[in-house]
Amino acid sequence: MRNKSLLIAILAGVVLVLAVFALGWRFGTATGGRAVPEPADVPATAATTPPPLDALLDKQIDAIRRGVPVDQEGDPPPMARVENADLVRARAYPMQPPTIPHTIDGYQVDKNSNRCMLCHARSNAATFQAPPVSVTHYMDRDDQFLATISPRRYFCSQCHVVQTDAQPLVANTFEDIDTVLSHSGSQ
Ligand code: HEC
Ligand code: HEC
Known part of the structure; x- marks a missing residue:
């Protein structure tokens, strides 16, 4: 039961x-x-080309949106090309880490290997005609010189960056000290 x-x-x-x-x-x-709105209910995304950057700089806070309203999606700009002309750029001030004048696609820098040092280590620099990293890259925090690259300078792209042909997103009126001095007439 x-x-x-x-x-x-x-x-x-x-x-x-x-x-x-x-x-x-x-x-x-x-x-x-x-x-879930039917596809027809979704507002049409902006198929318009965003206006040129100069026209927007004084009007909007976020230049990255390039004037497209926040509720719309603009056409993404074409991918920027990384400069690879091997032409060294001028440094804006003496202790600026120089920008990288070549592409670094696929250059691995991790615990086990540092691709940049293949060419930029003092011992290999002549073979690859690359400028060797300067002495500062071998110094520890107590200014002692180490035999190999300092851990403080191991991850190169912390300080060195490639340059692209992208349009600047924000205006920049930086002048280096030589330009400033030439304005004031005192040399
Ligand atoms: C295959 C060799 C090679 C590798 C790998 C390499 N470089 Fe270079 N690098 C060069 C050469 C050669 C130059 C000199 C300019 C030129 O010919 O492009 C140079 C120039 C530079 C400069 C400019 C120095 C100056 O005085 O203006 C920097 C910064 C630099 N490289 C950083 C790096 C970093 C960071 C990496 C790794 C992500 C790297 N390089 C990997 C060969 C190399
Ligand atoms: C903490 C920031 C920092 C890191 C990390 C760093 N650098 Fe530098 N690098 C600098 C600065 C600042 C300069 C310019 C002043 C100097 O030489 O110290 C420079 C200069 C250089 C130069 C030009 C040397 C010369 O004599 O003109 C090369 C080449 C270079 N770095 C390559 C590298 C490579 C390759 C790595 C990674 C192994 C690296 N750097 C990591 C900051 C850094």
């Missing part, structure tokens, strides 16, 4: 679970009930 009521309870449970599942299958939505 006891077993029979247990059997009925289990059967009732199974029927209930099946019913809930069937209801969910019929009326549920894949989004957990949230309304």
